[in-house]
Amino acid sequence: xxxxxxxxxxxxxxxxxxxxxxxxxxxxxxxxxxxxxxxxxxxxxxxxxxxxxxxxxxxxxxxxxxxxxxxxxxxxxxxxxxxxxxxxxxxxxxxxxxxxxxxxxxxxxxxxxxxxxxxxxxxxxxxxxxxxxxxxxxxxxxxxxxxxxxxxxxxxxxxxxxxxxxxxxxxxxxxxxxxxxxxxxxxxxxxxxxxxxxxxxxxxxxxxxxxxxxxxxxxxxxxxxxxxxxxxxxxxxxxxxxxxxxxxxxxxxxxxxxxxxxxxxxxxxxxxxxxxxxxxxxxxxxxxxxxxxxxxxxxxxxxxxxxxxxxxxxxxxxxxxxxxxxxxxxxxxxxxxxxxxxxxxxxxxxxxxxxxxxxxxxxxxxxxxxxxxxxxxxxxxxxxxxxxxxxxxxxxxxxxxxxxxxxxxxxxxxxxxxxxxxxxxxxxxxxxxxxxxxxxxxxxxxxxxxxxxxxxxxxxxxxxxxxxxxxxxxxxxxxxxxx
Amino acid sequence: xxxxxxxxxxxxxxxxxxxxxxxxxxxxxxxxxxxxxxxxxxxxxxxxxxxxxxxxxxxxxxxxxxxxxxxxxxxxxxxxxxxxxxxxxxxxxxxxxxxxxxxxxxxxxxxxxxxxxxxxxxxxxxxxxxxxxxxxxxxxxxxxxxxxxxxxxxxxxxxxxxxxxxxxxxxxxxxxxxxxxxxxxxxxxxxxxxxxxxxxxxxxxxxxxxxxxxxxxxxxxxxxxxxxxxxxxxxxxxxxxxxxxxxxxxxxxxxxxxxxxxxxxxxxxxxxxxxxxxxxxxxxxxxxxxxxxxxxxxxxxxxxxxxxxxxxxxxxxxxx
Numbered sequence: 072x073x074x075x076x077x078x079x080x081x082x083x084x085x086x087x088x089x090x091x092x093x094x095x096x097x098x099x100x101x102x103x104x105x106x107x108x109x110x111x112x113x114x115x116x117x118x119x120x121x122x123x124x125x126x127x128x129x130x131x132x133x134x135x136x137x138x139x140x141x142x143x144x145x146x147x148x149x150x151x152x153x154x155x156x157x158x159x160x161x162x163x164x165x166x167x168x169x170x171x172x173x174x175x176x177x178x179x180x181x182x183x184x185x186x187x188x189x190x191x192x193x194x195x196x197x198x199x200x201x202x203x204x205x206x207x208x209x210x211x212x213x214x215x216x217x218x219x220x221x222x223x224x225x226x227x228x229x230x231x232x233x234x235x236x237x238x239x240x241x242x243x244x245x246x247x248x249x250x251x252x253x254x255x256x257x258x259x260x261x262x263x264x265x266x267x268x269x270x271x272x273x274x275x276x277x278x279x280x281x282x283x284x285x286x287x288x289x290x291x292x293x294x295x296x297x298x299x300x301x302x303x304x305x306x307x308x309x310x311x312x313x314x315x316x317x318x319x320x321x322x323x324x325x326x327x328x329x330x331x332x333x334x335x336x337x338x339x340x341x342x343x344x345x346x347x348x349x350x351x352x353x354x355x356x357x358x359x360x361x362x363x364x365x366x367x368x369x370x371x372x373x374x375x376x377x378x379x380x381x382x383x384x385x386x387x388x389x390x391x392x393x394x395x396x397x398x399x400x401x402x403x404x405x406x407x408x409x410x411x412x413x414x415x416x417x418x419x420x421x422x423x424x425x426x427x428x429x430x431x432x433x434x435x436x437x438x439x440x441x442x443x444x445x446x447x448x449x450x451x452x453x454x455x456x457x458x459x460x461x462x463x464x465x466x467x468x469x470x471x472x473x474x475x476x477x478x479x480x481x482x483x484x485x486x487x488x489x490x491x492x493x494x495x496x497x498x499x500x501x502x503x504x505x506x507x508x509x510x511x512x513x514x515x516x517x518x519x520x521x522x523x524x525x526x527x528x529x530x531x532x533x534x535x536x537x538x539x540x541x542x543x544x545x546x547x548x549x550x551x552x553x554x
Numbered sequence: 555x556x557x558x559x560x561x562x563x564x565x566x567x568x569x570x571x572x573x574x575x576x577x578x579x580x581x582x583x584x585x586x587x588x589x590x591x592x593x594x595x596x597x598x599x600x601x602x603x604x605x606x607x608x609x610x611x612x613x614x615x616x617x618x619x620x621x622x623x624x625x626x627x628x629x630x631x632x633x634x635x636x637x638x639x640x641x642x643x644x645x646x647x648x649x650x651x652x653x654x655x656x657x658x659x660x661x662x663x664x665x666x667x668x669x670x671x672x673x674x675x676x677x678x679x680x681x682x683x684x685x686x687x688x689x690x691x692x693x694x695x696x697x698x699x700x701x702x703x704x705x706x707x708x709x710x711x712x713x714x715x716x717x718x719x720x721x722x723x724x725x726x727x728x729x730x731x732x733x734x735x736x737x738x739x740x741x742x743x744x745x746x747x748x749x750x751x752x753x754x755x756x757x758x759x760x761x762x763x764x765x766x767x768x769x770x771x772x773x774x775x776x777x778x779x780x781x782x783x784x785x786x787x788x789x790x791x792x793x794x795x796x797x798x799x800x801x802x803x804x805x806x807x808x809x810x811x812x813x814x815x816x817x818x819x820x821x822x823x824x825x826x827x828x829x830x831x832x833x834x835x836x837x838x839x840x841x842x843x844x845x846x847x848x849x850x851x852x853x854x855x856x857x858x859x860x861x862x863x864x865x866x867x868x869x870x871x872x873x874x
Contacts, residue, residue, distance in 0.1 A: 303650050316653045326861055327558050339557040341709050341859050342808045369864070 074106050074499055081501040085231045085489040087152050089501075097155045097551050100266040105150065110497025113149075117494055120149050120259045127251060146542030147252060149259055152491045152504060152524045155551045156270070162225070162233060162508070163518045165417030168408060170221050170510045173238065173395045175411040177217040180394055181207050191410045196399055196427070199478050201448050202241075204356065206363050207391030210380055213286045214513055218395065219387035220279070220351075221510040222246075222522075225418070227489035234421045234486070236505065238404070240388060240396040242353050245543075246509050247310040249523040250275060250317075252545040269547035270520040275509070276317035278517045279351075283318075285513035286385035287348040294348040296320045297338065299328075301354050301370045311353050325354070330374030336384040349385045350375075356390040398481050399425060399447045422484060426477040435473065435482040439466045442482040444473065459485050488533055491544060493526060503527045505535050506546065521546035555709045559654060561860040562647045563710050566655075567717030569644035570663075573637045573670075574694040575725040577687040579604060580627055582759040584683065589751050598623035604725075604732045605635050624683070629674045637690055638674065641667045656704040659697055666693035709807065716803035716855065723796035724848050729759055730783055731841040734776075735834060753779050760791045777830030780837070784829050793844070797821050800851070813854045820847035 077092035088095055094102035105113070124144050179186050180203070186192040197203060222243025224236040253272055257264065280296065287294035300311035302324055315322035323338060328347065331337055337344035352359055358368040363376035378384045394400070402423040408416045424431040424442070435442060444456040456469045473480045490501035508522030524544040525535035535541040579601055587595050599618035602611045607626075610633055615622040629638045645667045648655055670677075670690060677686030698718070705711055733756045753774045757763040762783060763774075769786060770778045786792040801817045804810045823843055832840055 312653060321556060322653065323556065324558065326864060327556050339861055341555045341557055341560045341713075 074102075076102065079492065079499070079501065081490050083229060084487050084501065084503075085227050085229050086501055087154070087227070087489055087491045087504070088150075089492065097153050097549055101151070101153060101263065104263060104266070105492075105499070113494055113499075114497050116259045117149050120147055120255050123255050123258050124251070127254070145248060145537050146528060147255060148493045148502075148526060148528075148542055148544050149256065150492050150494055150499070151256060151260075151263075151269075151545040151547050152506075153267075153269075153547045153549055154521060156548050157551060159521070159548045161417060165235075166223055166508060166510050166518050167516050168412065168414060168417050169223065169235065169238070169404065170218065170512055170516065172408040172411045173221070173240065173404070174216050174218055174512060176407045177240075177389075177392055177395050178211075178215050179411075181210060181217075181391060186407070186410055189410070191406055192403055193427070195478060196403070197394075199447075200394055200397055200400070202391075202393035202397055204364075204391035204394070206376055207389070210389075210391075212379075212389045213288070213382075213385055216286075216512050217389040217392040219282055219286070219389075219512050221512070222507045223510065225506045225508065225522075226421070226486055229487040229489075231489075233418060235404070235418050236421055236486075237398065237401060238396060239507075241355060241393040242388070243507070243509065244307040244310055244353075245507055245523040245525075246275060246519070247313040248543050249509075249519065249521070249546070250313075252523075252543060256545040267547065267549055269549055272520050275519060276314060278511055279314065280318045280320070281515075282511040282513040282517070283349045283351055283385070283387055285515075286387060288382055288385060289346075289348055291348075295338075295346060296349040296351065297323045297328075297347055299323055299325070299350050299352045299354055299359075301358070305353070307353065314351070325359075325369065325371045328372045328375075330372060330378050334374070334378045334381045334383050336372065336375065336378050347384065349387065351387050356393060359386070359390060397447050398445050399427070399478065402481050421486060424482040426473050426480040426482065431482075432473070432477050435480075436470055439470065439482075441484060443485050444469055444480055444482045447479045447481070457485065488527075491524070491526065493528070493544075500530070502530075503533050503535070504544065520548045557859055557861045559651055560709060560713045561856070562651050563654065564713040564717035564855070564860075566644050566647040566651070567714045568721040569640045569647065570694050570697060571718045571721040572635055572725070573640035573644065574691050575722065575729075576605075576627055576635065576637050576640065577690040577694075578761060579729060579759045580624060581684065581687040581691075582755060585758070586751070586755040589755075590748055600732050601627060604728045605633075606728065607633055607635060621678075625678055628677050628686075629670075638670050641670050641690075651710075654705070654710050656700065658704060659700040662693065662697050662700060666690070666697070669693070712803045712807060713859075716800050719796040719799040719803070720848060720852060720855075722791060723793050723800070724845070726760055726783065726791060726793050726796065727841050727844050727848070730756060730780070731838060733759065734780075734837060750774055756783070762789060762791055765789050780829040780832070785825060793824060794821075797824060804855075807859065809858055813851065813858055816847065816851045816854045820844070820851060823847060 088098040218240040222239040298315040359371040360375040361368045442458045488503040493502040511517040524546040676682035
């Protein structure tokens with residue numbers, strides 16, 4: 072089969088591999104190679120990939136009352152997304168800049184709140200933040216870093232500009248799929264690696280371990296690190312187990328730990344209590360300590376906040392770091408970067424209207440059919456209005472909601488997300504993608520080479536979530552000179 | 555090793571052993587009944603007696619018929635000791651410790667559970683029952699073999715052995731108790747040949763017949779059979795062997811004094827009794843004592859090495 076790329080329907084969008092019916096320079100080898108394969112061969116490779124994923128047990132968990140826990144494999148598309156290194160360097164620098172500023176911002180909010188005193192960030196936004204934790208005020212975590220693991224979602228608009236769509240500072244997930252996707256591609260497309268040398272991603276677990284180890288309150292060569300999971304019924308349980316295994320540290324649940332009279336955290340082991348230094352928590356902060364937060368939580372450890380404030384345990388991400396994980400705060404990130412770093416943002420935000428500002432509110436109410444309106448603290452696409460796809464009645468309902476609580480809403484123009492060629496049986500069609508790189512911060516800052524590309528498998532869909540028909544792709548950062 | 559992981563491995567092993575033991579007693583009963591004259595055949599009720607779950611059984615079934623008992627023991631998910639429930643329990647436990655259990659073994663337990671569930675109708679039909687039970691027994695043996703041959707022989711493996719042998723000791727004592735109580739009165743001489751058959755069945759339900767012949771080299775009769783099943787040190791399904799395996803498992807563990815003390819008492823009670831001289835009622839009392847010791851040993855193991863039971867939230871707040 073030779074693929075007719077001139078008939079590949081990506082007009083009006085930026086395609087990551089194809090431009091005007093021809094391969095972009097960094098994709099020439101890949102596109103030629105795909106063109107040399109029969110449709111049946113491509114389908115067979117996809118089949119092999121599916122099988123490999125099943126064998127490797129790469130799953131996400133769906134829990135139902137009657138069937139117990141069910142592990143489902145997450146759809147993977149074999150055609151990689153390629154990004155030239157030259158463009159990526161800027162993204163990497165931009166992400167580092169962003170996370171550095173966000174960490175300074177969080178630290179400031181829990182201490183002097185200079186940014187509010189200086190009139191850059193409105194006090195009312197903080198007052199209404201649902202992720203601000205008064206229990207964290209005055210705490211100084213090691214190295215002044217709060218968000219040690221950040222997953223920022225990037226999108227590319229029709230003109231090729233990359234924007235940050237949101238920053239996930241609580242418990243971002245997906246990194247295990249990034250790692251496994253590379254392994255699968257190596258299995259099913261080994262010959263592609265003759266033409267390309269994508270920069271490796273598999274050092275992530277050791278980078279993560281180093282990041283966590285750097286936070287240890289006891290200066291030792293091998294601090295005791297553990298991954299705290301809510302348990303097997305959590306949808307990301309596979310990832311928790313995977314990361315613990317890859318880092319060679321223990322996967323613990325809240326009931327495995329306790330806080331001693333000395334305010335140190337201990338694991339309950341067969342050999343008796345064993346002191347723990349660092350917790351990589353994959354439990355939402357409201358659940359980490361029933362003593363400090365929700366008393367009904369059975370996922371956490373009583374007294375953990377006490378131990379953390381005493382400096383006897385490091386917690387990543389620090390409790391309270393979610394305060395910067397708010398769509399209204401997001402709208403202020405450019406100002407936050409300028410305020411703390413005195414720099415211009417390297418990666419732009421998606422233009423965002425803050426409904427709390429009267430002019431913006433007026434514009435939003437007048438242009439609802441062109442905009443995406445989002446509430447501050449929902450995720451996964453809940454409670455959102457997608458203007459172009461909405462009915463008049465929906466827009467009217469939403470207008471009332473926004474006017475009632477403008478602080479809680481932002482609006483953005485509907486983006487035309489970039490596409491990547493994606494395999495369906497023996498056919499190749501464009502599908503929309505985003506990209507989630509992971510940024511690790513401790514004494515050093517590390518950005519993954521690429522990240523997790525999520526792809527909306529339904530035609531025309533912009534929803535990339537695994538629970539809603541999304542899949543993923545391997546993502547390659549390549550030195551274009553190496554060709 | 556985390557206490558929770560040790561506990562999970564322990565229960566994983568107990569559930570697997572339970573599935574195998576249950577499969578064995580069901581398989582043997584069917585054969586036994588074929589050999590006995592109708593009037594004296596004990597029927598299927600003794601199998602439920604062995605499990606001690608009579609109340610639960612009677613709640614859901616009207617009579618102790620073959621169909622009802624077999625369904626209860628093979629596939630009733632309301633009964634936690636049924637083969638299907640036990641395999642499901644083993645699988646769910648295994649799921650949370652997949653980093654400890656070699657992948658091959660996980661795949662095997664997964665496969666075995668799915669087989670037991672999907673092929674249940676075959677197992678319930680008289681014709682398919684034998685093959686079904688054999689598959690379960692071999693499946694469990696395969697998993698145990700894989701674990702022994704591929705898993706780290708660390709603390710986790712100790713708990714695997716402890717759980718497995720404690721469960722087996724429990725099941726063997728119950729089986730001998732019920733099976734011997736149902737035996738024909740010794741004075742009924744005209745039933746002599748059948749008497750032998752019943753003692754053979756006691757041995758067979760524990761897969762002990764062949765090894766009994768090799769070891770004891772006397773014909774099958776009450777005294778030597780009881781001695782063999784309780785006190786033989788070489789036969790893996792004899793209570794003595796099981797207790798020794800548990801003791802060996804406890805040996806390398808830290809803070810094992812209390813558990814070893816209980817296990818020592820169990821061993822003394824077991825070996826200090828002339829089992830062949832016990833009357834039927836004395837035998838029953840002897841088994842009751844052993845069962846209590848086995849229960850005590852479990853409690854001690856849990857107290858020493860497993861997670862403490864969760865505290866009520868109100869209490870933990872007071873501590874803070």
